[in-house]
Amino acid sequence: MSELTRLTLKAALEGLNARRFSSVELAQAHLEAIAAARALNAYVLETPEKALAMAEASDLRLAAGEGGRLEGATLGIKDLFCTEGVRSTAGSKILGNFEPTYESTVTANLWRDGAVMLGKLNMDEFAMGSSNETSAFGPVVNPWRSRATNRPLSPGGSSGGSAAAVAADLALGATATDTGGSIRQPASLTGTVGIKPTYGRCSRWGIVAFASSLDQAGPIAKTVEDAAILLTSMAGHDPKDSTSLPVATPDFAAFVGRPVKGLRIGVPREYRADGMPAEIEALWERGVAWLRDAGCEIVDVSLPHTRYALPAYYIIAPAEASSNLARYDGMRYGLRVEGPTLTDTYERTRAAGFGAEVRRRVLIGAYVLSAGYYDAYYLKAQKVRRRIADDFAAAFERVDALLTPTAPSAAFGLGDNAADPVAMYLNDVFTVTVNLAGLPALSVPAGLDPQGLPLGLQLIGRALDEGLLFQLGAVLEQAADFRARPEPWWRTAA
Amino acid sequence: MAIDAATVRKVARLARIGVDEAALEPLAAELSRILAWIEQLSEVDTEGVAPMASTEAVALPMREDVVTEGGDPRTVLANASRVDRNFFVVPKVVE
Numbered sequence: 333m334s335e336l337t338r339l340t341l342k343a344a345l346e347g348l349n350a351r352r353f354s355s356v357e358l359a360q361a362h363l364e365a366i367a368a369a370r371a372l373n374a375y376v377l378e379t380p381e382k383a384l385a386m387a388e389a390s391d392l393r394l395a396a397g398e399g400g401r402l403e404g405a406t407l408g409i410k411d412l413f414c415t416e417g418v419r420s421t422a423g424s425k426i427l428g429n430f431e432p433t434y435e436s437t438v439t440a441n442l443w444r445d446g447a448v449m450l451g452k453l454n455m456d457e458f459a460m461g462s463s464n465e466t467s468a469f470g471p472v473v474n475p476w477r478s479r480a481t482n483r484p485l486s487p488g489g490s491s492g493g494s495a496a497a498v499a500a501d502l503a504l505g506a507t508a509t510d511t512g513g514s515i516r517q518p519a520s521l522t523g524t525v526g527i528k529p530t531y532g533r534c535s536r537w538g539i540v541a542f543a544s545s546l547d548q549a550g551p552i553a554k555t556v557e558d559a560a561i562l563l564t565s566m567a568g569h570d571p572k573d574s575t576s577l578p579v580a581t582p583d584f585a586a587f588v589g590r591p592v593k594g595l596r597i598g599v600p601r602e603y604r605a606d607g608m609p610a611e612i613e614a615l616w617e618r619g620v621a622w623l624r625d626a627g628c629e630i631v632d633v634s635l636p637h638t639r640y641a642l643p644a645y646y647i648i649a650p651a652e653a654s655s656n657l658a659r660y661d662g663m664r665y666g667l668r669v670e671g672p673t674l675t676d677t678y679e680r681t682r683a684a685g686f687g688a689e690v691r692r693r694v695l696i697g698a699y700v701l702s703a704g705y706y707d708a709y710y711l712k713a714q715k716v717r718r719r720i721a722d723d724f725a726a727a728f729e730r731v732d733a734l735l736t737p738t739a740p741s742a743a744f745g746l747g748d749n750a751a752d753p754v755a756m757y758l759n760d761v762f763t764v765t766v767n768l769a770g771l772p773a774l775s776v777p778a779g780l781d782p783q784g785l786p787l788g789l790q791l792i793g794r795a796l797d798e799g800l801l802f803q804l805g806a807v808l809e810q811a812a813d814f815r816a817r818p819e820p821w822w823r824t825a826a
Numbered sequence: 827m828a829i830d831a832a833t834v835r836k837v838a839r840l841a842r843i844g845v846d847e848a849a850l851e852p853l854a855a856e857l858s859r860i861l862a863w864i865e866q867l868s869e870v871d872t873e874g875v876a877p878m879a880s881t882e883a884v885a886l887p888m889r890e891d892v893v894t895e896g897g898d899p900r901t902v903l904a905n906a907s908r909v910d911r912n913f914f915v916v917p918k919v920v921e
Contacts, residue, residue: 532882571887665905666907
């Protein structure tokens with residue numbers, strides 16, 4: 333197996349620019365690694381011909397000295413992003429063999445900067461899930477295994493394919509999306525770096541919609557600096573998304589390595605959840621100590637409405653989803669199951685096309701928006717959302733960023749939470765608050781649990797303060813010196 | 827609040843998702859468990875709190891009300907399951 337796949341994005345870009353290897357060689361190395369890793373089920377579609385064609389074009393631009401910021405870099409794309417002429421499914425049967433006739437703005441930005449697409453990555457259906465088990469293509473398997481057993485673990489979700497692909501060196505980096513934790517929780521469970529940017533930082537145009545007021549795209553990467561490089565290309569104002577923020581995108585990588593002395597870091601006491609595993613508590617304390625050693629001032633803060641974030645989310649997100657997913661009616665694209673009447677056709681199509689979790693959420697959404705319940709549920713949740721956003725606003729009057737664990741546990745076994753939806757929802761207890769408030773948050777791998785599984789720490793910032801998160805995240809990354817890698821048990825001989 | 831099979835039938839109809847009769851009761855129990863968990867929101871004092879629909883404090887930009895793309899039925903119809911000339915074909919609507 334080629335050493336090229338083990339490079340960070342930053343190192344690969346340096347190698348490409350120095351012409352030490354070509355983009356075609358880099359793409360071939362990744363395509364071989366992907367073909368030998370099908371046991372992980374990370375990719376739902378491999379696009380080798382497209383990858384090699386894009387890599388050849390990159391090599392020509394590099395030879396001419398016209399390379400873009402990501403020229404020749406090999407990336408995986410979450411299957412929630414529409415890619416022109418390439419099947420895009422959102423992990424659902426209802427989209428069938430949908431081939432978009434347009435390109436999402438975020439992926440178009442990556443191709444503009446010279447990146448190369450390796451394929452489309454597996455995910456929970458319509459990004460609804462925290463384990464990748466709701467995918468119509470079956471679950472992704474976490475490259476990491478417990479020291480104690482070889483049983484298959486979940487990579488988290490919904491961006492489980494993105495996280496697993498990066499952790500297993502099947503891409504230099506990947507696109508992902510985060511509605512309640514779908515970038516950060518899988519990053520935490522796979523020892524990778526993931527950032528959910530400020531709402532509006534990345535255009536949602538061409539990304540299959542789940543909950544429009546919460547959805548935000550971001551990268552999953554091997555290092556903090558790689559994530560910063562990718563976000564710099566992905567972000568930017570887009571007139572095609574009315575919620576895209578008309579602000580300039582900084583060079584986020586420039587924040588990596590800047591000193592953090594004197595910054596005030598809040599530690600929210602409400603995140604000390606009941607029954608938090610001792611190793612997560614200990615990791616959090618180590619993270620606090622690392623930032624204190626780097627010269628930060630640690631401040632105890634309170635976010636009193638934290639525990640209400642998940643229940644509020646499970647009204648708001650399904651309500652928005654029930655509206656967004658109304659478009660899948662079998663008439664204009666995707667699956668159609670014919671019935672005797674138009675209504676029967678709708679009902680059969682949607683019953684056959686949506687999986688159990690998506691049906692559950694659409695039904696909850698339709699219920700909380702229905703006549704007589706709107707005020708009690710939807711309006712109430714929107715008011716609680718304001719309370720949660722106000723909690724953050726008050727905290728950020730006293731501190732520059734917050735430090736918390738990313739997820740309440742390390743990777744869990746596939747099937748462990750299948751019987752109880754609420755138990756699965758609790759995976760997002762530490763991540764969902766920032767989606768409701770629209771704030772950026774970064775997950776950085778910070779250690780291993782006693783079973784040898786990765787654990788992440790989360791940094792939360794003010795709106796548009798991603799640069800500071802990269803600055804602080806790089807300090808955590810260096811202090812943690814996280815070098816552990818999963819054993820490549822999945823690799824089959826070519 | 828617990829919901830019963832009749833409510834699930836009604837909501838499923840609103841959502842245009844076919845649900846077998848036999849699946850209504852188990853689904854009602856499942857959705858009731860989720861709604862019972864959501865019920866804890868009633869503990870939050872939201873008196874006088876304005877509902878929050880968007881996290882963005884800035885005014886969103888307006889654009890000229892003009893056609894920017896369009897006029898290409900081939901592209902629009904490219905993924906349709908049934909097409910006749912430049913039209914989507916749908917099941918009969920009028921009896």
